[in-house]
Amino acid sequence: MKKFWLGLLCGVALTATTTINAADGVWALLFPVKFQFDGESREIGPRYQVLNYEGHTYVPLRYMAEQLGAGAQYDPETRTISVDKEPMDGTEAEKMVWSVHYRLERGMASRDVKQLFGNPDQVTWVDSSNQQIWRFDFGAKPGYRFGSLNEADVQGLEKGELEAQLFVGWNSAGQVDRYDLWYVKTGTGGERRIYTYIVYPDGSTGGALYE
Numbered sequence: 073m074k075k076f077w078l079g080l081l082c083g084v085a086l087t088a089t090t091t092i093n094a095a096d097g098v099w100a101l102l103f104p105v106k107f108q109f110d111g112e113s114r115e116i117g118p119r120y121q122v123l124n125y126e127g128h129t130y131v132p133l134r135y136m137a138e139q140l141g142a143g144a145q146y147d148p149e150t151r152t153i154s155v156d157k158e159p160m161d162g163t164e165a166e167k168m169v170w171s172v173h174y175r176l177e178r179g180m181a182s183r184d185v186k187q188l189f190g191n192p193d194q195v196t197w198v199d200s201s202n203q204q205i206w207r208f209d210f211g212a213k214p215g216y217r218f219g220s221l222n223e224a225d226v227q228g229l230e231k232g233e234l235e236a237q238l239f240v241g242w243n244s245a246g247q248v249d250r251y252d253l254w255y256v257k258t259g260t261g262g263e264r265r266i267y268t269y270i271v272y273p274d275g276s277t278g279g280a281l282y283e
Contacts, residue, residue, distance in 0.1 A: 100125040109139050119179070134177075143174020148277065165211030165235035169255045172238055178271060180248045185240060192240075196222065203249075204242045210255075211235030224254040226282070229266050232256075241273075249273050254282070 103124035107114045116122065116135060123130040133153065137144040142157045159170055171188050185206070192206035205222055212234040218225045224237050236255035243249040253269040269279040 098125060100130070103129060105129070107139070114139055138175065143170070145174055163211060163235070165255075168208070168210040168238075169236050169253065172236075172251070172253045173269065176240075176248070176251060176271075178248050178250070178273070178275060182242075182246060185248065189238070194218075203244065206240040206242075208238040208240070209234050209236075210238065224252070226254070226266065229254060229256050230264055232264065243273075253279075 100123040103122045105122055107116060120132040120135045122132075133155070134144045137155050142155055144153060144155050146153050156170075156174060158174075159166055162170070168189060175188055176185070189208050193209045193212075194207040196205050196207075197203070198205060207222075209216060209218070213232075216228070216233055218228060222239060224239075225234065228234050229237070236253065238254075239252045240248055241250040250273050251271050255267055255269070256264050257267060258264055266282040267279065268282055269277070271277050
């Protein structure tokens with residue numbers, strides 16, 4: 073097993089950055105193991121690494137959550153890790169919004185994104201960088217059409233013509249670089265409120281109520 077230096081040993085494979093002192097560092101070993109869930113073998117794949125530290129096995133929380141039908145997410149502002157089950161009784165659009173929050177991540181390849189959301193509804197090229205942007209329309213009504221390639225259809229979201237819209241940007245290596253989600257939550261009085269959720273190229277996140 074190869075030795076691996078970690079600034080901070082953590083069993084969570086989430087996009088987050090923290091400045092720490094050298095005294096917080098530990099030595100750990102890459103630990104190539106096989107996984108079985110209910111007797112069924114599962115591949116961990118190249119996205120994750122398993123570590124061994126002082127006889128304890130550290131497994132990426134996101135991977136474990138995915139295998140158990142849940143998802144893991146990190147909030148850098150509150151330094152909180154949340155684990156939530158996939159909504160079984162929600163609409164298809166609600167499930168897609170959940171997948172953006174808990175399954176989609178930077179560095180994914182196109183096949184991984186298509187496995188989550190299918191083929192994009194619109195593909196455009198950014199002239200300055202010759203890179204693609206994919207748009208997905210979730211919960212769109214039959215016959216829905218929208219002309220803009222990289223701006224959200226706020227009016228369509230307000231009127232109920234669709235429930236969410238996702239824009240995925242790609243880097244030159246063909247990996248997810250940034251993504252922007254616009255989605256609707258219905259209030260107790262039936263009002264439709266639009267929220268945003270953004271993951272930037274440096275891994276930081278943002279989002280708010282759109283007003």
